[in-house]
Amino acid sequence: MKITLRQLQIFLAVAQSGSTTAAADLVALSQSAASAALNELENTLAVQLFDRVGKRLMLNDNGRLLLPQAQHLLDAANTIEQQFLTPDQVGAELHIGASTTIGSYMLPQMVAAYRRDHPQLRVRALVANTADIVDAVSNFEVDAALIEGPCHANDVDVEPWMTDELIVVASPHHALAAQGKELSLRSLSEADWLLREEGSGTREAVEHALLPYLHHLPSACEFGNSEAIKRATAEGMGISCLSRAVVADLLESGRLIELATPLPPLRRHFYMVRNRHRVLSVRLASLLDFCRDWAIRHEQRQE
Secondary structure (H helix, E strand, O other): OOOOHHHHHHHHHHHHHOOHHHHHHHHOOOHHHHHHHHHHHHHHHOOOOEEEEOOEEEEOHHHHHHHHHHHHHHHHHHHHHHOOOOOOOOOOEEEEEEEHHHHHHOHHHHHHHHHHHOOOOEEEEEEEOHHHHHHHHHOOOOOEEEEOOOOOOOOEEEEEEEEEEEEEEEOOOOHHHHOOOOOOHHHHHOOOEEEEOOOOHHHHHHHHHHHHHHOOOOEEEEEOOHHHHHHHHHOOOOEEEEEHHHHHHHHHHOOOEEOOOOOOOEEEEEEEEEEOOOOOOHHHHHHHHHHHHHHHHHHHHHO
16 A cells, blocks of 8 residues: 555645645644655645645645545544543543533533543543534544534434523513513514524524524524623623523623513423544543533533
């Protein structure tokens, strides 16, 4: 076999950085060695993998064809190396993904608690909306992920993880809050709602919970994270439906209030996902078991 994993590693580094100089820094080689390895790979395959545009190297159709295969092979090689490391072994590392609400309000506490028992483990966290996190799982960019919306990918195993409570909140100075009584569905359907962006698990969960009752959810403004929504809601820009965990601090301080509505209890499921083709290492299995136990304890505290 003439193709080497090192050549593929350099190819991916060039694809990521756009030059052999920058790629050499990523893989700890000299620029000349990185350039030579890329030339050897192209000569072996008898194709050009990049278009030379000025000083930048841009993937062409050959390069785009090779990219996912190279990533898969390198990930498999890394899995072989890493699966024999215990969580406490120096150099052990996990890449975890989380959708925005989980990543902002739950993951830091979970990782901190886990690392107290496994201080040698390094954790790299990717936080983005649910759609992007599922893509990262599918593309082997993270070892596993926790998401707050449905997963529609075919190559991902999905496990229910925990239940989250959604509540409707407003500024205490908002017109609906001033009514001081249970709101009608009509009042809610005519209100200005502050929502997450399309592709967000929170957005999908809110629409799934509210649309059967309100039939229409007029968006006054969309934000890329729940923190921005709750701050805008506290400023009176509109009302919102968010996780109780997200708004707990502003409810306690009085900057937000929970609106009385005729809606039934609003709940959504969080999920644990991983690529079904990824080998489950001892280290990853240990962390996932911890996440399951953490979810059980969290829901017991909410009862």
